Amino acid sequence: MATSRADVEKGGSTKMKQEPGKVPAPLYPQHEGEREWTPWLVPSIFVANLCVFVIAMYYNNCPAKTKARDGQCVARFLGRFSFQPLRQNPLLGPSSATLEKMGALVWDKVVHGNQGWRLITCMWMHAGLLHLLANMLSLLFIGLRLEQQFGYIRIGAIYLLSGLGGSVLSSLFIRNAISVGASGALFGLLGAMLSELLSNWTIYTNKVAAVTTLLFVIAVNLVLGILPHVNNFAHIGGFLTGFLLGFVLLMRPHFGWMERYSLPAGSPCTARKYLAYQWVLMAVALILAVAGFAIGLAMVFRGSNANDSCSWCHYLSCVPTAKWKCTN
Numbered sequence: 001m002a003t004s005r006a007d008v009e010k011g012g013s014t015k016m017k018q019e020p021g022k023v024p025a026p027l028y029p030q031h032e033g034e035r036e037w038t039p040w041l042v043p044s045i046f047v048a049n050l051c052v053f054v055i056a057m058y059y060n061n062c063p064a065k066t067k068a069r070d071g072q073c074v075a076r077f078l079g080r081f082s083f084q085p086l087r088q089n090p091l092l093g094p095s096s097a098t099l100e101k102m103g104a105l106v107w108d109k110v111v112h113g114n115q116g117w118r119l120i121t122c123m124w125m126h127a128g129l130l131h132l133l134a135n136m137l138s139l140l141f142i143g144l145r146l147e148q149q150f151g152y153i154r155i156g157a158i159y160l161l162s163g164l165g166g167s168v169l170s171s172l173f174i175r176n177a178i179s180v181g182a183s184g185a186l187f188g189l190l191g192a193m194l195s196e197l198l199s200n201w202t203i204y205t206n207k208v209a210a211v212t213t214l215l216f217v218i219a220v221n222l223v224l225g226i227l228p229h230v231n232n233f234a235h236i237g238g239f240l241t242g243f244l245l246g247f248v249l250l251m252r253p254h255f256g257w258m259e260r261y262s263l264p265a266g267s268p269c270t271a272r273k274y275l276a277y278q279w280v281l282m283a284v285a286l287i288l289a290v291a292g293f294a295i296g297l298a299m300v301f302r303g304s305n306a307n308d309s310c311s312w313c314h315y316l317s318c319v320p321t322a323k324w325k326c327t328n
Contacts, residue, residue: 043140045159063079099125099127103122120167122167138186191240192243254272
């Protein structure tokens, strides 16, 4: 059977459902007339993060650079790939000095060292093996299905811009600690899932249950972010960015338009492809996203400290208790 040009450009094949109608919300299945992409970007991001971590461990070279008084390297049988002593890095990874040299987010270097590239590079680095595994499993679980549904361009844009949004918000509130990880980008994908569900409300059936479940998952992860040594500002910044971009990039034809595939041959379809509220949401989200990035980046490179304008915002990233303190 011949393959259309659109099939080749989308990297997938046409999958037609046997029965027309609405579909379960959280599974993101293909609708009639939509084509399914073959995921390659998300696996590539997974491999890239893994390679960066291996390079970081090679450069770290714990046995050669760690003094005896600092403790013994973990898993010394790995040679120069062994991990820093647990007292220095309980996540099984390199030293903070190695992370800083390889591109971790450091406020002083971004603002006063003209190293704005750290806003991007930090999302490709991880503090340790446990950190890497947690993020990459989340990436595969969330990202593969989204890329299969919406394609590599849109999901790649959301991933990268959400990571940048998380870095920008982190730089506005955190000055005395380094930050690494893909968590901001991953929270962006979660935010995009939520806005996609809201924007394309008419095509799903169990939407209330889906929204409730998704909000619960997001809330639990944000609450975990108030623990010490977790950069919840990256989570919040990434989530807000992805939430706005989801309205812009993941808008889908509404139910009435998709139902035309079940009409008898030759029957006219007068339904509009997109509803008015979808265009409104897209326009508002686009304006907020552009304004947010413009204002946020301007404040970062001007050296603004957002804590001066929001005295309680630091509690969004860490809440002190009798068992821990929220020091950098």
